[in-house]
Amino acid sequence: MKKSIxxxxxxxxxxxxxxxxxxxxxxxxxMTAAWAGVCCSEPPCVSVSVRPSxxxxxxxxxxxxxxxNLPTARYVRETDYFGLVSGRDRDKIEKSGLSVKKGRLxxxxxxxxxxxxxxxxxxxQVEIGSHTEFxxxxxxxxxxxxxxxxxxxxxxxxxxxxxxxxxxxxxxxxVGDPYSVGKELV
Amino acid sequence: MKKSIxxxxxxxxxxxxxxxxxxxxxxxxxMTAAWAGVCCSEPPCVSVSVRPSxxxxxxxxxxxxxxxNLPTARYVRETDYFGLVSGRDRDKIEKSGLSVKKGRLxxxxxxxxxxxxxxxxxxxQVEIGSHTEFxxxxxxxxxxxxxxxxxxxxxxxxxxxxxxxxxxxxxxxxVGDPYSVGKELV
Numbered sequence: 001m002k003k004s005i006x007x008x009x010x011x012x013x014x015x016x017x018x019x020x021x022x023x024x025x026x027x028x029x030x031m032t033a034a035w036a037g038v039c040c041s042e043p044p045c046v047s048v049s050v051r052p053s054x055x056x057x058x059x060x061x062x063x064x065x066x067x068x069n070l071p072t073a074r075y076v077r078e079t080d081y082f083g084l085v086s087g088r089d090r091d092k093i094e095k096s097g098l099s100v101k102k103g104r105l106x107x108x109x110x111x112x113x114x115x116x117x118x119x120x121x122x123x124x125q126v127e128i129g130s131h132t133e134f135x136x137x138x139x140x141x142x143x144x145x146x147x148x149x150x151x152x153x154x155x156x157x158x159x160x161x162x163x164x165x166x167x168x169x170x171x172x173x174x175v176g177d178p179y180s181v182g183k184e185l186v
Numbered sequence: 187m188k189k190s191i192x193x194x195x196x197x198x199x200x201x202x203x204x205x206x207x208x209x210x211x212x213x214x215x216x217m218t219a220a221w222a223g224v225c226c227s228e229p230p231c232v233s234v235s236v237r238p239s240x241x242x243x244x245x246x247x248x249x250x251x252x253x254x255n256l257p258t259a260r261y262v263r264e265t266d267y268f269g270l271v272s273g274r275d276r277d278k279i280e281k282s283g284l285s286v287k288k289g290r291l292x293x294x295x296x297x298x299x300x301x302x303x304x305x306x307x308x309x310x311q312v313e314i315g316s317h318t319e320f321x322x323x324x325x326x327x328x329x330x331x332x333x334x335x336x337x338x339x340x341x342x343x344x345x346x347x348x349x350x351x352x353x354x355x356x357x358x359x360x361v362g363d364p365y366s367v368g369k370e371l372v
Binding site for chain 1: 187188189190191192193194195196197198199200201220221222223224225226227228229230231233235256259262263264265266267268269270271281282301302303309310312314315316317319321324326327328329330331334338339340341342345347348349350351352353354355356357358359360361362363364365366367368369370371372
């Protein structure tokens, strides 16, 4: 028997992405986003939703680009911090102890210590309500070689990514193979 | 040292949601989506991206609503099947062995056996490229009582949800508490 459980908090796994931008004076900022995901295959695009009050909101509109930096469990403290406070009035990067450098293809910072980064060019801005959704075309994905398998793909066991679901939680073992386990029903 | 790893497949955890719709003759259909996520808090909204070739695409536009059904590992086979074939020329529900009923608030089917369902009203349609993003306002979330904790919230350990990340993978143990673990850096 199901029952209505209200609309907050949303009760299922969500991504934990750190969005990197520069402000008008070239200062880097990072903001943790969970309202985010992939939204298109060709071109490959991601969306991140941001409240207009956030420093990141102004920065994305200013530079028309952003980076997405994927944290591992080792950096859960820094990742949580990036979601707790605004970069308007403090240097979150310095405080975090992490270091950044400018992206290769866009005017946005990427986090050196995080093992996977994406560079995205803003292609659409959708006003919804409390949040504005920014859709970015992924121009490049770079990963630490140590997290790749022998085929050059990210090894999910080595990656150490986590999701948000009543806490930050790691990724567990395989329960089935996509485009495979369902074939017996076809 | 990071290296570019190409843009396919996208190398990080994505949701696995089953999107429910009726077609013009009232036949229920289900499609598995991974390009999906939350995109706004107030009103609470989700987005699901669908190729125009899919039966679900026509159905969402026709009814201006859709359900989101969250599978557990027990139903990984049925979930994979819903992503493998089109509902244009076959009854995927019957073949899956699952059962559906009409949503309470919208004209879209929900899966009885899945423990968590959301009913969504279409509020925006964004053409991106290969995929169209449908943004739906969440009108109701219902969950099986057996997956709730003593506060009435979904218990992540009991839930059994999984994500897509080089395979369908379960959710592991806690690595940190949100809005808490980062406070020492504030």
